[in-house]
Amino acid sequence: MTALIELDGITKVLKGQEQPRTILDGVGLTVNAGQSVAIVGRSGSGKSTLLSVIGLFDRPDSGSYRLDGQEIAKLPERRAAKLRSSHFGFVFQRFFLLKHLTAAQNVAMALVNGQGWLPRRQRRSLVMEALDQVGIAHLAKSRPAKMSGGEQQRVAIARALVRDPKILLADEPTGALDIETGTLVIDALLAATERGCGLILVTHDRDHAARMGQIHDLVDGVLTERVTVR
């Protein structure tokens, strides 16, 4: 089986200011279809930088990055942008929903950017399927102001899922939520892995991390897999 994501010796150095600083230091990581990975580490340890590199918003300075078996560490930006939209769904701590649009309209926005307008019926069925996958189909016509934080985050997850990504990248998606609604958000992310999606979750929450198939600690840019006894 080809790994979805295979990082090997990924290094990212920040130049500028005074001295160059190594933000990612020889990171290796393999994620297969349907696998879930937690990345845990202190603030400033490089977690968001790592997700940016994986999600092709940023490039490594050295190392190898194979996506679906293809080496892409040095891909030109136009091709990287294509892979970014065809392969990845992003979820952030802030939901970034448009206030004046309903849940369904917010999710539909993801279809506009990527592929132009699909026929209305097809669009509607994809949107409703994505909302259903995160358990909030009944909120399709609600606006964000009427929803809880956890519901708003699930709209954001539906928006990431509607384009059928191969990998979800979630950067502290429960950071602004209480424990109970946070758990529902993690449920929605894990449900996607059951349909074959890969998941990389950055989190401070031990309980959420413990639900992932692998846990990796990032300390000063060095990533180490935690060996868990189950």
Ligand SMILES: Nc1ncnc2c1ncn2[C@@H]1O[C@H](COP(=O)(O)OP(=O)(O)O)[C@@H](O)[C@H]1O
């Ligand atoms: N664009 C940038 N310019 C300057 N410093 C940055 C930039 N991006 C990240 N950093 C620095 O890189 C380090 C890692 O940041 P980040 O990946 O956001 O960590 P984390 O997500 O684990 O909190 C931090 O010290 C941060 O200040």
Ligand SMILES: [Mg+2]
């Ligand atoms: Mg961060």
